[in-house]
Amino acid sequence: MKHKIVQCVPNFSEGIDKDKIEKIIEPLKNKKGFKLISYEADQNYNRTVVTLIGDPYMMIEPLLDFFKVARDLIDMNHQKGEHPRMGAVDVVPFIPIENIDIEECIDLSKLLGQKIYETLDIPVFLYAKSAQSDDRIDLPNIRRGEFEGMSSKIKESLWKPDFGKNEIHKTFGVVAVGARLPLIAYNIDLDTDDIKITKNLAKAIRQSSGGFQYIQAGPAFLDDKNHTQVTMNILDYKKNPIYRIYETICMEANRYGIKIKSSEIVGLVPRDAIFRSLQYYLDKDKIEYKKDMSLQEIVNFGIKYLGLREFDKYKIIEAHIEDAL
């Protein structure tokens, strides 16, 4: 039987008090069926980003326990930080990785949302692919006004929560739960320090300038390395595969006599996103391959064809769960 794998990335509104942070994530540690990959606290943001990977159905009860501790330990009336927020747990996205589609992740987010309301009396907004109306797709739109503005905003008919009464939880606030596709943070390094040219290259590929539909991109200069990169988010790697972006940048850069030095994945990437792009090169080079090639083979080909730097199998989501299941 194939395991259903999701990535789940709860964000909660405490990034300073280490003792509190440990207590809040405690219910997510050492559980069967999924793995706590990381929890990254940001002091300026006063916010912690948690990454879970594994069977989403095994996550539901531990997530509710996690919500309960966050509710008990965080009082939003006294929480301050640079990052906008509307709840003690601010947002929980489910991201399909393997053997599960976005529709099932939408259903999951609704299941969790309903339980959050029923067991903890916290109002829940469904967002992203789970949104029930267009104005709830983008999280910042729901969050506008933040915790402080939410007690009146939630009384407007437009902002009735998807689960719960039109009244915030007095210390927790409200939370957004939803499903979204994996977002890949990907950068292409160029052998130039010319930021203007790099911007032109970014414009060739990004949606906002007429480029590919699911690409956000801009130029960046790396001080420590003394070259530029096109830095981007790939919002749908099936429709805008990495190789297509890589090759388009390569083609456009040709015009300026500029070459790609290397490229990098920031954070984690689903196996399928890399494999899909390797297939292009393997097909082109008439190299035979198996669909179930090992993660190490994928890493080796990724370095060869996409010049991925600082890339090892632990950049691939699936590496973290090989032994968790």
Place this chain on the structure above:
Amino acid sequence: MKHKIVQCVPNFSEGIDKDKIEKIIEPLKNKKGFKLISYEADQNYNRTVVTLIGDPYMMIEPLLDFFKVARDLIDMNHQKGEHPRMGAVDVVPFIPIENIDIEECIDLSKLLGQKIYETLDIPVFLYAKSAQSDDRIDLPNIRRGEFEGMSSKIKESLWKPDFGKNEIHKTFGVVAVGARLPLIAYNIDLDTDDIKITKNLAKAIRQSSGGFQYIQAGPAFLDDKNHTQVTMNILDYKKNPIYRIYETICMEANRYGIKIKSSEIVGLVPRDAIFRSLQYYLDKDKIEYKKDMSLQEIVNFGIKYLGLREFDKYKIIEAHIEDAL
């Protein structure tokens, strides 16, 4: 002084009666400042497409005369054809070609629209870039219901015309006038007869499948030539230049061991659209060039770099006006 050049493409609802057609286009022949490039009648459509190129301000009075003859000779109550239509003259787009921007073309369409109403009592809808509301951007949306449905549709508050009363002209109907960017009909020939692969290539570039924002594309099989092509419309050649599409198809086709045979422009193309793409190749090959290279040089480079077939300077809009001004 640089001449302002537009392309103007009035469509009128007579494609069968040659005598009528000649009378209707008579006011557009041999006029100072612009040139009647072609008028193509389609019997099945019962519709004629006229192409004018030149100084738009010199076109206004002759266009009004043309409208007047069309009004006198075409009775829409007895007009039938396969092409949807709502007026004796159905639509008039202004397209910026040289030394004029889209904003000025929008102003021009408003000027013409107002005069059509004032002198001929024909209701006018502004469409495309001239549209005053989102539901008037797409012509089919305005035209829905056609001539027969327009006498009641025009009485709805949503469909009050931009110029004129909420009553159709009894024999003429109504007309849409607007400004749009040049649309380039461009096809890339492939050395394969595999329509499925060709469809995959089209999907890589077209907006509707996640590709470039201003590209509509699909696969086609050419019976007489026994190969396929990716057939497309480029809706904004500045944001999605031809070379970028050509090179992306070339890159994607590599995967299947397929090569580009040639490519073709259907209809006319602005000089700037070809020149812009040649600049890519000339820059890449470090070949020096002048911005004012001759049309023949542009043709030669276009054949060399983009494999344009059946391409000569009369495919370029500007060739038709070199001697008209």
